[in-house]
Amino acid sequence: MSPLAARVGDAVALLMLSPEQRAAGLRVAINLESLVRGYGLELSKALRRYVLAGVLTRNEARRAIGYPGRADTEEPLVPVNEETISAMEKPK
Numbered sequence: 001m002s003p004l005a006a007r008v009g010d011a012v013a014l015l016m017l018s019p020e021q022r023a024a025g026l027r028v029a030i031n032l033e034s035l036v037r038g039y040g041l042e043l044s045k046a047l048r049r050y051v052l053a054g055v056l057t058r059n060e061a062r063r064a065i066g067y068p069g070r071a072d073t074e075e076p077l078v079p080v081n082e083e084t085i086s087a088m089e090k091p092k
Helices: 002-016 019-023 033-037 040-052 058-064 085-089
Strands: none
Touching: 040 058
């Protein structure tokens, strides 16, 4: 779908940008990220899986839905027991 979006962006740029703007490097881009990642429950379930598997940090998941990050959620979780790596490495 990206090649088609690039072609549509180029066609729109021909209509909206002057030759000088195009020569200066201005381009029209169509962001398809929201289409790829999904919405609602589908997105929520995917982000939950990624966080619990240690693929994304909790901050990365928060940013994916437009929330600001938090200082205490930067470390990835360990999949086995859902604690941070530094907490896992501390002797108990």
